[in-house]
Amino acid sequence: MAAARLSGHEISDLCLGKPPLRSLSITDTVADALAVLRKSGEPYVSVWSCHHSFIRNKNHSNSKKDDKNCVCIGKVCMLHIICFLSQPNNLSSPSSALQSPISALISDHCPLVRHLRPNASLLEAIDVMYEGVQNLVIPIKNQNSSRKSYMLECLDSNKVVHNNSISYCWLTQEDVFRYLLNSIGVFSPTPSDPINTLGVIDTQNLLAISYDDPASSVLDLLHLSLSHQSSVAIVDSQAKLIGEISPFVLNSCDETVVPAIATLSVGDLLTYIDCGGPPEDLLQVVKDRVEEQNLGAALELLGDETRLTSWSSFSSSGSSDEDLCSGKNWRLGGYSGRVGRRSEAIVCYPWSSLVAVMIQALSHRVSYVWVVEEDWTLNGIVTFEGMLKVFREQMKAMC
Structure with missing residues (x-):
């Protein structure tokens, strides 16, 4: 009822x-x-x-x-x-x-x-x-x-x-899940069930790329991640999660990141966008490679130094370096999902409960949570869309 x-x-x-x-x-x-x-x-x-x-x-x-x-x-x-x-x-x-x-x-x-x-x-x-x-x-x-x-x-x-x-x-979808969370008891005991028993772990639509791949090779995957409201995992040779390139982080950048995507590796791109802005030495690498690859026109996207440091503009209001490097996103008002280290990834385990994963995603203002094994091997991903299926089926069954 x-x-x-x-x-x-x-x-x-x-x-x-x-x-x-x-x-x-x-x-x-x-x-x-x-x-x-x-x-x-x-x-x-x-x-x-x-x-x-x-x-x-x-x-x-x-x-x-x-x-x-x-x-x-x-x-x-x-x-x-x-x-x-x-x-x-x-x-x-x-x-x-x-x-x-x-x-x-x-x-x-x-x-x-x-x-x-x-x-x-x-x-x-x-x-x-x-x-x-x-x-x-x-x-x-x-x-x-x-x-x-x-x-x-x-x-x-x-x-x-x-x-x-x-x-x-x-x-x-985030608004809907916040609303559902206020009435989570209505769906008991399902929210307490492990996600690996509910069919919400997506292993077919995993978007992943190697740390050493060219950053430009991630573009098509990023397009897909926008459609799926997910992210692109960065994995090592043993398929262990070591980071991600997140649409949520790139949305807090601007067009000055384009030359970096065209010239850097995935790993270097993470460093380039980490902590709010590019290190000076890596910025020079980008400029040199743009010239070497005859992409001189792309230099106009870099603009001036003021633009390049604008990514971390919120630091002037009192944010600490620790907040910057931990993945705090000034535009979204919460964790962005970006990871510079594996321990910062937003992850859960196959035996995590549905409500725990739901709260993780909502608290970090993202629409997905990576599923890993104890050794950080990437197992799959849980998205709002997948979780929505569970609540939809329950609501239809109870009506």
Whole structure:
């Protein structure tokens, strides 16, 4: 009975306190997306079919009252831009690549966002997410829909109002799991069961790479990790986990990391992005190799020294070197999942309970946990999507 009531909860309950989405138009450019991500400090920005662009709201010249087909068609993050600029043809002319339409960053084959009405049930939301959708776009009613209020909100870069009266927030799988955690007792005793008895350990879609491989070889894997909301493991010759290249960490970098990906090994790239910014000696190696490989145009991505040290800008507010090197991520407000040493990886064991793994992921603000044996041999990965299957089946069985 309790599970049935939980299943019927409206997703508007999960939207309380959610900020309105910042948005870009499909007509904006990669450079526009880069500017918004830098300014907002948020990991993702939404992309819309209409012209209510976060960039253009400053002069509201395209914020039309009669725009009737406002649809969120995707989301982009810094990693999308990094992977795009790392393509060989874009490395030869980064400035031209930045003027490409934002549609170049969005895959038509993997729709990660979907609109859903605010009175949809929690179970409906879980069903949609089980299909692979990562973000649900939910309308937020504005208290004042007058023309004057609309124009003021269009001038407010923190709010994007569509169709003259509606702004939107979005819900993630993380939001759903935090909500479920508050009612975890409803699902007893399943949350206490070991994950190796629940079929949630994914051993088929493991994304892994060797420490000594070229960093450029990780790009395709990073694209896949965004789709799976996972990460790329770094393993040694005995298949033991020694680190990872995490989308969550790369989202806290910027385009200055692109030349490093083009010229360094996986291991050196970890050092390059570790502790908030590149060591001077490794930065010089990157510059030298860019010249040797006739990629001189890519040097413009490095910018000046101020840009290169901006990765660790949050340290000026009092963060210690220990926090920086332990994988603390200023943008996400928690552990990023990056590992400079094996002991820092977010891992669990096959006999760990489902609720323990769930809490690990939520507390570290990531959507996956690596599964290892006692000797750190990589066994698999548990993702939100895999855990969602367990709760979905229980909720359907109890309804």
